[in-house]
Amino acid sequence: xxxxxxxxxxxxxxxxxxxxxxxxxxxxxxxxxxxxxxxxxxxxxxxxxxxxxxxxxxxxxxxxxxxxxxxxxxxxxxxxxxxxxxxxxxxxxxxxxxxxxxxxxxxxxxxxxxxxxxxxxxxxxxxxxxxxxxxxxxxxxxxxxxxxxxxxxxxx
Numbered sequence: 112x113x114x115x116x117x118x119x120x121x122x123x124x125x126x127x128x129x130x131x132x133x134x135x136x137x138x139x140x141x142x143x144x145x146x147x148x149x150x151x152x153x154x155x156x157x158x159x160x161x162x163x164x165x166x167x168x169x170x171x172x173x174x175x176x177x178x179x180x181x182x183x184x185x186x187x188x189x190x191x192x193x194x195x196x197x198x199x200x201x202x203x204x205x206x207x208x209x210x211x212x213x214x215x216x217x218x219x220x221x222x223x224x225x226x227x228x229x230x231x232x233x234x235x236x237x238x239x240x241x242x243x244x245x246x247x248x249x250x251x252x253x254x255x256x257x258x259x260x261x262x263x264x265x266x267x
Contacts, residue, residue: 118180118192122172124199127209136191136213143190147220149210149228155203155244162242163252165198165207172196172236179230183212186226187219194227196235200242226265 119135121127129150137143153163180194191213201207210227214220233254241249 116184116189116191118177118184118194120173120177120180120193121195122167122169122176123195123197126197126206127195129206129209129211132193132195132209132211136193136211140190140213142215143213144215145217145220146211146213147217147224148212149208149224150206151208151228153201153203153205153207156241159244160203160241160249161244161246162200162202163207164200164240164242165196166238166240167196167198168236176231176235179227179234183223183226187212187214187223188216189214189219189223192223192227194231196231196237198237229265 129148133146133148137146154160176194176196180192183189184192189212191211193209193211195209197207208228208231210224210231212220212223212227214223239252241252243249
């Protein structure tokens with residue numbers, strides 16, 4: 112039944128264990144037929160980037176991601192939903208964000224995870240600053256119009 116679950120939302124500096132998060136949602140449950148995960152990683156931007164620094168507004172970030180996750184839980188019949196977003200200085204190849212959606216059927220899990228990522232990219236209150244491999248400090252990363260357009264498709 113849509114809306115029956117309470118999504119798990121965490122904003123944290125430390126890394127996360129993808130397998131452990133999947134097990135926490137699906138571990139031995141007979142009602143889970145599909146688990147879809149998305150893990151966003153820090154890119155090195157062709158060797159130019161040493162790290163990406165993510166800042167957030169504590170309290171506001173959790174509330175906004177919680178609102179987006181609750182909307183996903185209302186839209187799709189999910190058995191579980193976890194969203195973890197890291198902050199701080201993150202090196203290339205390291206985890207930034209995780210979405211885990213569990214459902215009886217794959218389509219709901221895929222759509223919920225896709226919806227969450229589209230909204231996280233365009234609406235979650237995080238700011239990213241680049242730190243270059245040559246030791247110089249980069250600029251704050253601007254929002255992309257493509258991310259806003261991707262989120263628009265979910266408006267009913």
